[in-house]
Amino acid sequence: MGDRHREDNLGPDHVSGIETPNASIGITRYFIDTGRLEWDARAADIFEAGLDPRPAIEIWHERVHPDDAHLLVQLYEDASADVGAECIYRVVLSDGTVRHILTRSVAVETAPDGHPTVLTGVVSQVRPLIDTSERLGTVLDSVSLGFAILDRDMIIRYVNTQTERHLGIARDQLIGRHLHDALPDTQGSYFDNLHRDALLTCGEVSIEAPALFRPDTIMEVTANYVEDVVAVSFRNITDAVHRATRLLDAYRELLAKSRLDDLTGVLNRSALFERIERVSAEISLPTAILFIDVDNFKTINDTHGHLVGDHVLRITAARLADLCNSNTVLGRIGGDEFVIAMFDDDEPLTTNEPEQLRRRLRRAARAPIDLNDSTLSIELSVGIAHNTGESTLEDMLTRADLALYEHKTNISRIDVPRRTKHQH
Structure with a gap:
């Protein structure tokens, strides 16, 4: 044209x-x-x-x-x-x-x-x-969109009133000039890419990007090829983007909460196994799985009440989490039972590392738990299943559960958790 x-x-x-x-x-x-x-x-x-x-x-x-x-x-x-x-x-x-x-x-x-x-x-x-x-x-001039027409050589052929307002520049200072000369900030910006892509595709291209001429503003900019000219329209979508961001954040928060155990804040049962399966698919099966429970937890509930029992579980979960790193996955599978899956890092785990973690977990759990006028000490039982190289995830979980039972029956422990009065 x-x-x-x-x-x-x-x-x-x-x-x-x-x-x-x-x-x-x-x-x-x-x-x-x-x-x-x-x-x-x-x-x-x-x-x-x-x-x-x-x-x-x-x-x-x-x-x-x-x-x-x-x-x-x-x-x-x-x-x-x-x-x-x-x-x-x-x-x-x-x-x-x-x-x-x-x-x-x-x-x-x-x-x-x-x-x-x-x-x-x-x-x-x-x-x-x-x-x-x-x-x-x-x-x-009546539309809410900013609208401009550029020719093939990026000469500005038309701008509407909304474009003048957005730029703060009268149209007689723009029309007939090269885009980069009239608006130096556009050089090397997404306007160049939109103009180029519209010409190459002979179609419509669009982008959401920060406004070049208004700080803290997000624009949707669309370029349409019309023979030898490119019609560029843009609109302020800042509020819409912020609303979408808030909705997405709320959804993510809701999703995260739905994956966490309400009482302890660690992964719940379904999220725990999902995470283990996903990491296993990405790298390999866990090197070891630890099944953990609180000894005599029923006695704690019966003797001190469920509120104390809940407090014990929250403290225990926090202590377990403190001893876990980025190569472990921790979750509560129900009641007083927890599972930890240990994965290899850059260096394969040694055979005794799961045993070392078991000792640290049991030692941390023995630290007194403060109640209103006393303290309570607990013991943990921990069963370990190692990856034999031919193991499946289901096999390891089953062997860890059996090892927990054997650990509980082979270790002598006090029937009732120790409770000590505070000295005043």
């Missing part, structure tokens, strides 16, 4: 007077030889296409008011001859309501023999004014 067409395309002599409440600009491409119509998401919204799987041309024909069909025939003839043709016509939506649509051609692609093959246009929902001397610029 030559410079004359670009200037005519934006000039004041080819536009209609319209008013555009809640305006949104969409782009359409009509392939003359095949009768196929393509539109972007904004145009689809204007014609209330929604999730309708039918071809766009079929939806469009259904929507056009029959009394306005002749307007579109004339538009087609005018657009085929030159860009800048426009008209306002009515469409009837599925609920019977009527919309007025402004359509304007912005580019004509031709075959080698000169006949037109593709018509590209912009569409917008409008409300006709009595005073028809207003111009299409009214549409572009």
Whole structure:
């Protein structure tokens, strides 16, 4: 498209007077030889296409008011001859309501023999004014989107009022200048990539990125290729992004809480086994699994009450967690029972490392637990299952559980946990 067409395309002599409440600009491409119509998401919204799987041309024909069909025939003839043709016509939506649509051609692609093959246009929902001397610029200046047109060489051909406000620069200081000269901050930015990709793909590209000219603002910037020009639109999505971030954080928090044991804060049973299985799939099965329980825990509950029992479990879980590192997975599988899976780090675990961890766990558990007017000491039983090289996860868990039982029966211990009065 030559410079004359670009200037005519934006000039004041080819536009209609319209008013555009809640305006949104969409782009359409009509392939003359095949009768196929393509539109972007904004145009689809204007014609209330929604999730309708039918071809766009079929939806469009259904929507056009029959009394306005002749307007579109004339538009087609005018657009085929030159860009800048426009008209306002009515469409009837599925609920019977009527919309007025402004359509304007912005580019004509031709075959080698000169006949037109593709018509590209912009569409917008409008409300006709009595005073028809207003111009299409009214549409572009009324939309909430920032809108600009760059040619293939990145010369600014048009900016609307929202763009002026966003930049804080009048359009007469921008139009006709190279983007980098008029706005040096754009050089090397995502604007270069969007412009390049739109030209390469002859389609639409979009990005969400921090605004170059307004701190703490996030913009959605979309570039649409229209023959030899790139139409760039942008809108402030800061609030939407922050809302989405808050929702995502809340979801993650909820998800994290759903994976933790309510009482102790370590992984719950399902999350524990899921984590062990995932790490096993990524590296290898655990080198060892430790089954742990609190000796005489039923006696603690019966003697001191469940509130004390819960307190003992919370303290015990915290002490176990303190002795675990990034190569271990700890969780509570129910009651007073916990499981620790030990994985190899860069260096394989030695045979005695699980035994050393068992001794540290039992020693840490013996530290007095403060109650209201006394202390309570507990003992842990720990069963260990080593990876034999041919083990399965289920086999190791079973052997660790059996080893726990053997450990409990082979060690002499006091039947009732020791409780000592505080000295005042």
